[in-house]
Amino acid sequence: MDTEFVELHKPCPVCNSSDACSINEDGSAKCFSCDEFFPDYYRTTGEVKPMTTATVTNIKRKNVLEVPKNGIFTRIEHRNISLRAVKKYGVKVVQHFKGDQVEVGDQIFPYYADNQLVATKIKYTKDGTDKNFRTTGFLNESGLFGEQLFKSGGKYLTIVEGEYDALAAYEMLGSKWAVVSIKTGAQGAVRDVKDSLEFVESFDNVVICFDRDKAGQKAAKKVARILTPGKAKIMRIPNGFKDANDMLMAGAKNAFNQTWWESKTYTPSGVINVSEHKLKFLTREKKKSVPYPYAGLNRKLYGLREGELVTLTGGTGLGKSSVTRELEHWLIKETDDNVGIISLEEDPNRTISGILSIEANARLYIDQELERFSKEEIDNYFDILYNGENENRVWIHAHFGTNSIEEIFSKLRYMIVGCDCKWIVIDHLHMLVSAITEGDERRAIDRIMTKLRSIVEETGAGLILVSHLRRVVGNKGHEDGIQVNLSHLRGSQSIAQLSDCVLGLERNQQADDPEEANTTVLRVLKSRYTGDVGFATKLLYDRETGRLSEVQPEDYEDDNNRNDLEFNEYA
Secondary structure, eight states: OOEEOOOEEEOOTTTOOSSOEEEOTTSOEEETTTOOEESOHHHHHOOOOOOEEOSSSOTTOTTOOOOOSSOBOOOBGGGTBOHHHHHHHTOEEEEEEETTEEEEEEEEEEEEETTEEEEEEEEEEETTEEEEEEEEEOGGGSOSBTGGGGTTOEEEEEEESSHHHHHHHHHHTTTOSEEEEOSSOGGGHHHHHHHTHHHHHTEEEEEEEOOSSHHHHHHHHHHHHHSOTTTEEEOOOOTTOOSHHHHHHTTOHHHHHHHHHTOEEOOOTTOOOGGGOHHHHHTOOOOOEEOOSOHHHHHHHOSEETTOEEEEEEOTTSSHHHHHHHHHHHHHHHOSSEEEEEETTSOHHHHHHHHHHHHHTSOTTSHHHHTTSOHHHHHHHHHHHHSGGGTTTEEEOOOTTOOOHHHHHHHHHHHHHTSOEEEEEEEOHHHHHHTOOSSOHHHHHHHHHHHHHHHHHHHOOEEEEEEEBOOOSSSOOTTBTOOOOGGGBSSOTHHHHHOSEEEEEEOBTTOSSHHHHTEEEEEEEEETTTOOOEEEEEEEEOTTTOOEEEEOOTTOOGGGOGGGSOOSBOO
8 A cells, every 4th residue: 555645626825716726746736716836835825745545556657547446336425426327427436444334435437538448537535525636547638527428419418517517417407418527627628628529519509517606607608619609508507506516415406407498508798699688778878969069960960979989070271170169168068077178289278268269259369359358257258167067077188299199098098087078079180190100190090090999989988089181182172162071081091980970171261252261061971870971061150259150051940950859968
């Protein structure tokens, strides 16, 4: 009889798993729950390294297949496993007696490859526990535990996480359906199933019934992903139980069967079963929206919504900044939400005075115009927009000339998350591009638009982005009022692709008629929400006040005015 240190399963000092830490002969250990490795488990934990008397041959000879000659088929009492299940899976029990009493009943679990016994897993039972085990032979060459019994395939295959669970599940399912176990615990589940993939795929349905713990559920999803789509079903052990054998020992056979039959077909993240999505659809949270200040835009777009990226574009000097100021003022006055403004071509004073100008109906950004107003009047306009009920609602990027794209995006995210801004205005895209020194303009725009899109999706904020147009080839340019289309966007197709809405401005600056020269056409180039594109409205610029007012076409009836429509939250 040899005295050797026997491989054990012990608690993990890192993740606190009760038995996931496998102790090797040399005292090293690996946790199959958190994947942590310990060069010396007993030095780490302070435990005394045990010595165990084994009744089998030299443990160090790992590849020696041991076939117990005195094993018998008998009920495994402490696991409540029947003789029928033991015989089915060929599990032998080697009983050791002390006088007339059974002292130890070691279980030998056979593993096969091509119907040949190639390995055994020997579990030592003493004092009501069976956490100590070792393997002999070539476990890495074997199939799943029990695989040789169900080679013909069938309708249902259940995969569990341990040998006891296999016997328990087979018994609770009435010995009707195939049940196998992975070989090396949750951490090795994918590898084990891949090695037996042809066998597993021969079944119509595969129920993955791993332990209820985090490691087991994570492994179940990983295994499901490698199977034919629609084949895998994940069974979640009910609350209060650890695994299949735990349910058998608790007499919860009916609960196990019900849960097994109710197992849901696994679908990867991002793929949904519509029939199961009804409640979420009916109770979905509608995107908050606010009407535009222009009736023509509301006719086509039904308002400005949170969680959307709106790009405003037009040629140089066609009024992009004026429209942007009107929208910023509108959001401050018409909503209770916080508003963030990133104007990369002007300092904060210019931004503040630009919005004050809308409130005052005067060009306060011009010193001569500002002098016509008293300090009290300016204070009043300021307080209306930025103090009182609006205190801490308007936030401005205050670093004109910042050349770090990472810093700018950091400020953007801070405005949304830290300042709770629901609406963000960025003027303009190509100043962001200039902050990126490497690569060409197209690649830079692709990178920026992708990041902006991600931020919108992640945070649900509404973002208004100002973008430039490229020069057009021909006798007339944008200053002559030519019609804008998506192909005129400067730099990259990603601007149009990643925007929910694109608005284009058109104006003939060279027109002899003053009214025509000061009238801007607002055109919808893209609307993901409504699909309604084309001419929206006309805006007349008042040189005295600096304001834009909508020119109502004769065929716009009052009862069609969508400024009267109800908008979510801001009716």
